[in-house]
Amino acid sequence: MLEINNLHCKIEGKPILKGVNLKINKGEIHAIMGPNGSGKSTLANVISGHEDYEITKGNIYFKGQEINELSPEDRAHEGVFLSFQYPVEIPGVTVTNFIKTAINESRKAKGIDEMPSSEMLKKIRAKASLLEIDSNFLSRSLNQGFSGGEKKRNEIFQMAMMEPELAVLDETDSGLDIDALKIVANGVVKCSHEDNSVIVITHYQRLLDYIVPDFVHIIMDGKVVKSGDKNLAKKIEEVGYDWLKKEKS
Amino acid sequence: MAYTEDELKKELETKEYEYGFYTDIDSETFPVGLNEDIVKAISKKKNEPKWMTDWRLDAFKTWKTMKEPEWSNLKYNKPNFQDISYYSAPKKKPDLNSLDEVDPELLKTFDKLGISLDEQKKLSGVAMDVVVDSVSVATTFKDTLEEKGIIFCSISDAIQNHPELVRKHLGTVIPKKDNYYAALNSAVFSDGSFCYIPKGVRCPMELSTYFRINQAGTGQFERTLVIADESSYVSYLEGCTAPSRDENQLHAAVVELIAHDDAEIKYSTVQNWFPGDKNGKGGVFNFVTKRGICHNRSKISWTQVETGSAVTWKYPSCILKGNNSIGEFYSIAVTNNFQQADTGTKMIHLGKNTKSTIISKGVSAGKSQNSYRGLVQVSPFAENARNFSQCDSLLMGNDCGAHTFPYIEVQNKTAQIEHEASTSKIGEDQIFYCNQRGIDTEKAIALIVNGFSKEVLNKLPMEFAVEAQKLLEISLEGSVG
Numbered sequence: 001m002l003e004i005n006n007l008h009c010k011i012e013g014k015p016i017l018k019g020v021n022l023k024i025n026k027g028e029i030h031a032i033m034g035p036n037g038s039g040k041s042t043l044a045n046v047i048s049g050h051e052d053y054e055i056t057k058g059n060i061y062f063k064g065q066e067i068n069e070l071s072p073e074d075r076a077h078e079g080v081f082l083s084f085q086y087p088v089e090i091p092g093v094t095v096t097n098f099i100k101t102a103i104n105e106s107r108k109a110k111g112i113d114e115m116p117s118s119e120m121l122k123k124i125r126a127k128a129s130l131l132e133i134d135s136n137f138l139s140r141s142l143n144q145g146f147s148g149g150e151k152k153r154n155e156i157f158q159m160a161m162m163e164p165e166l167a168v169l170d171e172t173d174s175g176l177d178i179d180a181l182k183i184v185a186n187g188v189v190k191c192s193h194e195d196n197s198v199i200v201i202t203h204y205q206r207l208l209d210y211i212v213p214d215f216v217h218i219i220m221d222g223k224v225v226k227s228g229d230k231n232l233a234k235k236i237e238e239v240g241y242d243w244l245k246k247e248k249s
Numbered sequence: 250m251a252y253t254e255d256e257l258k259k260e261l262e263t264k265e266y267e268y269g270f271y272t273d274i275d276s277e278t279f280p281v282g283l284n285e286d287i288v289k290a291i292s293k294k295k296n297e298p299k300w301m302t303d304w305r306l307d308a309f310k311t312w313k314t315m316k317e318p319e320w321s322n323l324k325y326n327k328p329n330f331q332d333i334s335y336y337s338a339p340k341k342k343p344d345l346n347s348l349d350e351v352d353p354e355l356l357k358t359f360d361k362l363g364i365s366l367d368e369q370k371k372l373s374g375v376a377m378d379v380v381v382d383s384v385s386v387a388t389t390f391k392d393t394l395e396e397k398g399i400i401f402c403s404i405s406d407a408i409q410n411h412p413e414l415v416r417k418h419l420g421t422v423i424p425k426k427d428n429y430y431a432a433l434n435s436a437v438f439s440d441g442s443f444c445y446i447p448k449g450v451r452c453p454m455e456l457s458t459y460f461r462i463n464q465a466g467t468g469q470f471e472r473t474l475v476i477a478d479e480s481s482y483v484s485y486l487e488g489c490t491a492p493s494r495d496e497n498q499l500h501a502a503v504v505e506l507i508a509h510d511d512a513e514i515k516y517s518t519v520q521n522w523f524p525g526d527k528n529g530k531g532g533v534f535n536f537v538t539k540r541g542i543c544h545n546r547s548k549i550s551w552t553q554v555e556t557g558s559a560v561t562w563k564y565p566s567c568i569l570k571g572n573n574s575i576g577e578f579y580s581i582a583v584t585n586n587f588q589q590a591d592t593g594t595k596m597i598h599l600g601k602n603t604k605s606t607i608i609s610k611g612v613s614a615g616k617s618q619n620s621y622r623g624l625v626q627v628s629p630f631a632e633n634a635r636n637f638s639q640c641d642s643l644l645m646g647n648d649c650g651a652h653t654f655p656y657i658e659v660q661n662k663t664a665q666i667e668h669e670a671s672t673s674k675i676g677e678d679q680i681f682y683c684n685q686r687g688i689d690t691e692k693a694i695a696l697i698v699n700g701f702s703k704e705v706l707n708k709l710p711m712e713f714a715v716e717a718q719k720l721l722e723i724s725l726e727g728s729v730g
Binding site for chain 2: 048049050051071072073075076077081082084087088089090091092093097098101102103105106109141142158162
């Protein structure tokens with residue numbers, strides 16, 4: 001699904017990623033952890049094609065195709081989805097209108113007709129109930145005045161609607177209370193199946209109790225320094241990152 | 250590499266004003282220049298009664314003593330009023346019974362504009378009056394309206410056929426001497442639309458006028474008069490386009506609305522005159538005076554989508570004379586490249602318990618300047634007057650400007666006035682968010698601007714809302730900053 005080879009990247013001239021390697025197969029869930037400023041969010045942004053991040057070395061392959069030069073919208077059309085750490089507000093554009101536009105733009109790019117309204121509505125209802133979202137929410141302006149929890153729930157709702165092949169969840173658990181966390185995590189689990197893959201970026205093991213990863217990677221100073229299974233996340237939760245720094249040096 | 254903003258800009262710079270074609274219709278155009286003889290000639294050409302000719306001459310006399318206003322936040326070379334032709338009409342000014350008799354070239358023009366008169370006739374519930382250059386060429390649905398006693402025709406026809414109505418109301422809301430452009434219009438107006446809704450009648454369809462400047466070197470001075478008699482209702486739309494030309498064309502219209510007791514008038518405008526090219530060359534000077542008077546318990550609602558014109562000077566206003574009357578102003582003004590707009594409204598509260606609402610949305614891009622100018626005035630007798638004003642500006646890039654000039658004059662202490670204002674920029678983070686969801690940058694801007702303008706777009710009749718949304722998209726192409 002996704003293969004990243006020796007990826008280096010800079011933002012405003014400052015190197016952030018310094019040789020990341022990562023391979024994710026269909027149907028797998030990977031967790032990425034690491035201290036603040038280690039490059040986790042940068043990795044999420046680079047995968048989704050943010051233009052402020054300049055790739056200086058290495059490659060990203062998605063479904064076997066190199067996507068280094070692909071625009072963010074083309075990557076989205078191909079099936080890459082990013083759940084934003086800080087979702088932006090778009091006043092006057094309802095959640096429904098936004099998701100409808102997003103879905104139809106992707107269909108247009110693939111030469112498919114717009115989704116009929118009845119089908120769209122049915123899908124919206126199904127996915128909204130999955131995330132316990134009520135219909136008032138859908139007619140509010142996108143992220144405007146949303147609580148932290150509502151914003152994240154809305155991100156996962158969009159993911160559920162767009163059915164991406166690769167979902168990158170950037171600190172989706174931050175700002176969530178325990179009930180909201182469960183709803184959001186269950187939503188992710190229900191959407192994941194053998195043909196799609198998920199990258200979960202998080203600081204906390206807590207989320208991984210619900211979204212159980214097949215692999216856990218630790219990023220430090222722009223590199224994957226350790227990979228393992230879900231037990232690696234548990235160890236980090238207990239003892240922190242210091243031992244890895246020592247191991248590294 | 251991803252599609253960059255620069256590439257987008259480059260691509261879009263080559264896109265041109267879609268309505269910039271010129272139609273080769275055989276026209277009769279007066280020589281340039283303005284004097285008493287020209288005014289008389291226009292009046293004669295239209296076979297007007299003496300009172301009308303005198304009215305024009307009086308306006309002309311006044312105009313000569315007036316000075317062009319300079320208080321606006323606009324910079325432009327003043328038009329040379331002796332360099333303009335004040336009358337141009339398609340030669341085959343026909344006495345049309347049906348659209349089949351319209352000049353085929355003209356029909357082609359409307360096809361290009363995306364207005365099929367034929368379809369209009371058959372399908373939609375819109376009655377339309379079409380004014381090319383100075384003359385009204387076609388009015389649809391006349392018969393259907395006549396059954397209800399509604400008069401909808403060109404102002405020239407109204408002067409001929411309903412002189413008592415015209416004489417009684419013309420210039421009562423906007424006097425000849427009101428301002429420089431209104432005086433000029435009063436002297437030389439060549440055509441426009443007239444509408445009368447009888448007592449208690451709810452107009453069953455949208456009435457619509459489509460204006461187009463076609464000939465080079467001509468000015469367009471149309472005059473619109475809408476009278477809603479007691480307890481009647483009408484929704485009226487106007488649309489405007491012009492060919493792309495290097496020189497500036499002048500458009501100085503006057504629109505007067507009269508809402509008698511318990512009547513309601515909705516007046517919507519989609520103004521898309523040629524805005525000039527990307528270097529600021531050419532474009533229409535749009536100097537328009539629009540005002541309505543509200544009698545007891547009546548309501549006038551102005552909605553405007555202003556995307557065109559090089560320079561816009563326009564303040565659709567309401568005189569809330571009657572008790573419990575309501576005035577509304579909903580506006581979206583979009584400026585791109587070198588366009589300038591100084592637009593807003595005046596709400597004059599004279600009656601008791603009068604209410605007004607002002608929602609103004611300005612979108613500025615390129616090197617354009619966009620100003621809101623508004624007056625809320627409460628007279629000493631206007632007990633319990635209420636006003637709510639909201640002025641929002643959206644900026645794109647670093648070279649444009651948004652300005653707000655609200656004037657509030659309150660002479661009655663029972664008044665409640667609220668004013669809210671905001672300025673924001675389209676953020677790169679918003680664009681990236683949309684991009685990540687598969688929405689390209691151009692579409693993302695359209696989405697954001699439509700969201701920003703929603704409160705106003707919602708006020709437009711359905712048929713126009715879609716056209717207006719498209720216009721917003723076209724106007725802002727290449728404006729990513």
